[in-house]
């Protein structure tokens with residue numbers, strides 16, 4: 180019964196140092212967030228000890244009476260939050276949720292049509308080294324060369340020519356809303372299923388601050404750890420339980436996974452409760468406001484003059500894609516520079532990026548984690564100015580780091596947390 184500190188000081192130190200890192204740096208990786216303590220508590224609980232293969236009321240193990248309650252609560256909250264008829268809360272991650280969706284909607288060799296990775300899609304939407312690119316035939320669509328938007332007329336043309344079995348709407352790096360009704364119409368016209376992967380923007384949908392894909396899609400998948408701000412994991416939803424419920428359940432278990440992570444399922448339930456509250460909506464309003472402030476600052480005349488811009492000229496969501504194609508600074512250098520200043524982001528290819536994928540000409544910068552930390556318009560304006568000043572080149576890094584340290588100090592994170 181030794182504590183972690185006593186039993187394994189090496190790992191205890193990693194946890195302590197990681198906590199300090201999260202407290203010291205400003206987290207702007209668009210796919211990250213900070214979970215509330217209630218989620219940490221559920222996830223670090225004795226539920227990790229339990230095997231529960233199967234579904235509530237139909238398990239392959241005894242002693243599931245308590246975890247059944249947790250899973251049913253998570254399912255009910257997910258359905259009610261998103262207005263879905265069906266929810267599966269067992270996927271260990273977004274990628275396993277997506278593997279299960281394709282398993283349920285298509286057979287190996289069928290054709291899938293998703294946004295290409297190079298234009299903002301996800302690995303699981305048909306990238307050639309991923310299971311999705313190996314098991315299925317892929318017809319990837321891209322964004323328009325000039326507007327950098329998904330052009331639904333072109334998607335329709337491609338769908339009519341390539342006749343996909345599954346059309347995928349969703350992205351990892353795209354700063355605008357998708358037209359779900361138009362995707363639905365195209366899917367109907369070509370006889371395809373429509374799967375939306377809302378991993379990035381699910382929290383905004385839950386808050387009513389982003390159009391919902393649920394009424395238009397056959398199946399919707401998501402992660403729980405990005406804009407929802409819950410534990411690292413995935414979930415699958417559908418508007419039509421009768422058509423897809425059994426197929427999806429069996430695609431998750433036994434199709435993809437063995438025993439669900441019941442501590443994570445319980446933590447999902449907690450996160451979904453939080454996502455239904457008014458504080459969550461207010462937080463996501465700050466998320467969107469912060470992203471707009473960032474996009475405005477990075478497209479102001481001094482930024483443009485220095486070769487900085489943002490993809491599509493702005494944002495409707497929680498992230499901006501910085502376009503450095505006209506800048507002497509590449510994505511890798513920009514990521515390293517912001518790290519030196521105290522801001523964590525990831526470099527990201529922009530559409531038709533002239534630089535190699537490990538270098539890139541872009542940055543993906545998101546606001547969810549800082550909004551969870553309490554940032555509002557004033558703080559986002561300060562961060563945006565620090566980023567713009569850094570990216571313009573030739574800045575005084577020490578001075579910028581001091582401005583970031585002040586913000587981090589003003590908004591403490593996990594104060595007094597015992598790991």
Ligand code: PLP
Nearest residue numbers: 272273274301350351376378402
């Ligand atoms: N789907 C999309 C659109 C994503 O952006 C991601 C994560 O980056 C995933 C799925 C996969 O999630 P995970 O990393 O939990 O497997």
